[in-house]
Amino acid sequence: MAIALKATIFSYVVHVLGVAGAIMVLVWCISFRGGFAWEASNKSLIFNLHPVLILIGLIIFGGEAIISYKTLPWTKDVKKLIHLVLHAIALILGIIGVYAAFKYHNESNIANLYSLHSWIGIGVIVLYGIQWVYGFVVFFYPGGTDAIRRESLPWHVLFGILVYILAISNATLGFLEKLTFLENSGLAKYGTEAFLVNFTAVVTVLFGIFVILTTLSQPATEDEYAYSEI
Template sequence: MMAMENLKQFLVLLSGAAVFGIVSIVFVLTWVLHFREGLAWDGGAAEFNWHPVLIVSGFIFLQGTAIIIYRLPWTWKCSKLVMKLIHAGLNLLAFVFAIVAMVAVFDFHNGANIPNMYSLHSWLGLTVVVLYGLQLVLGIGMYLIPVTPASWRAAFMPVHVYSGLLLFTSVIAVALMGITEKLIFALQNPKYKDSPPEAAFVNVLGLFLAVFGALILWIATRTSWKRPSDQILHTLHTNGGSEDNTKVSPAMSQLSGGMDAEEAGEVRRRNNKFDDNTN
């Protein structure tokens, strides 16, 4: 569906995002298994370590994947409903990861008699989780319940897209705050300011997370890489899928949700254009 040059750019950026995302997961696992106390569910420090692991692997990596799932050209042959279900499923799984990550922190704090919810990191973290849950409920209600009016979907779509990108960016920012806070508290001899190997290692993890987020945002905000509507995909298929037809810009499609009135009008205009070209 993309011109070959754009497809190459897309694949390079997609590969970069995948590499930085996977390496970030490897780094956070190495951090807790090598530098910290490992992983366990016993109310101690090893239980706390589930928090960064689940946030990076779930709340960041899975959420980022959910954001760009519509942009993968090889999924465009799948129906929009199937892609909605995959998008919602990935977001739901990311939300579950975030909830378990928070439970691990509260269990650890309560067991060690450490106050809860006193830092800016905790305030923003809880806020993001609550808003993410609200975004998930509204998204499912708007775009997976057939009786939802198309006008509601169209009106909510800009809010849904903006909120999704804002929450994704916020999760990464809060995660960077959290790993820095953890290093300051945990490193005593030598201290964080002395740049011991663990500090440098986790700082690199933070850089990887920032780059992953930047790549996901770039992919998600390129209008030329949006999934075409099912109507246009069907039209291209019935017109023989010629090279000229497959270069139709998919800029009018949305990241998720049903087709709104504006998109329907665009489909009609493009269908008329196809008809004119074949006459």
């Protein structure tokens, strides 16, 4: 009972941090950076799509997808579908977010893939895509044999958590990189925007931590709702 209560509290914290992170990145990009556009003379409006789609998509939807299978009180088939769909949304938004960064660079005559953040980002998207496709084929459709599922599940879970940790780390690196560029262009180092960006990064890290804590704190049960029965 104590373990289940702890897991429930962790999941509530995840949701609160997710909402807070989404609001903070939207406030930053709308109120401080001028909003969004797919086509604009001000190319920074194109870039603003990148942090919003990555944080809300890859990080928040991705985190909710991870904990959904462990926290929702429904049958394994329903939870499996929700897990799959949330990860698909996360991946699609993440891909669009990465493309927005490339579009901004290309239209601003800025080189692509010159930073560690960009290198890791491409790796995260590729690994996330591989993880999703493998999960779809083995656990959803057409579905692997019982033996393949049983052998694959621990590695699927471990690989997914590692990719997610890498995504959180790279998102934090991205906030640092962008803030450094802005400060080098004259943004006040102790101004409101700088603090907002830093706190958004902190909330992102805390969100990732509580996603992992929620996942690891769930009690292991062997019934039709169990994670191991995927």
